[in-house]
Amino acid sequence: MPVKCCFHRSNAGETMAWSESVDTVLSNKEGLAAFRTFLKSEFSEENVEFWLACEDFKKTKSSTKIALKAQKIYSDFIQADAPKEINIDFHTKNNISQNISEPTLSCFDAAQSSIYCLMAKDSFPRFLRSEVYKELVKKYQDRNQKRWLPFL
Template identity: 95%
Template sequence: CISPEGLAAFRAFLKSEFSEENVEFWLACEDFKKTKSSTKIALKARKIYSDFIQADAPKEINIDFHTKNDISQKISEPTLSCFDAAQSSIYSLMAKDSFPRFLRSDVYKELLQKHQDRNQKRWLPFL
């Protein structure tokens, strides 16, 4: 369960680092995987592809050529798992790089102060 307040703080931190596309992509993929209608699967897949994957996308994420190429080949007939490798890569990047820096940031320290009495694990966005 992702806390809206924790997520908002993490997004604000990523925005300050010019890397908010990572969490936006991850969230778009989470939403995409819940899609039931085949028509909506195709529409959402194309939207994710055009927003985050294709060359010069407005929110282009940094993924390896093989993963990008694999998605490009499958986008004409997308499945609910077509972004899994890219999502996993971006999650790993955030978990190993962005999130540890977030935990040392003023944004996080302010959030901690607001919630001193709460169980921290309950509202951390990715733990």
């Protein structure tokens, strides 16, 4: 059963609305790059990498590719001593391990939800207070000021 998260997913499209939700950052190329840079500085970029791998996995059509991608995600992020092992509860990890031989497109949903919530509740608020985020906001504010200057 997927973990429920207290953060609501937002459809806010504007870059300056990033502070509203982690979704707005994850869905924006520059926002995602900045968030990854921040997570790398905290030694937790595996979380966003796992989340992105799951998003890509869910779009897979071929059953052969489903099996290959699932095994890659499992070996990279889930199995014990994986190179980018994510921090998920025993039950979720055990459930994935038992079902990885016959993966479905939803086999990582509970783990992805758990990691999403971890990013939303823990990493994201720190990101909003970080220099990486402040510099990005300033960059966008400077861009917008320059764009409107001719009209002043």
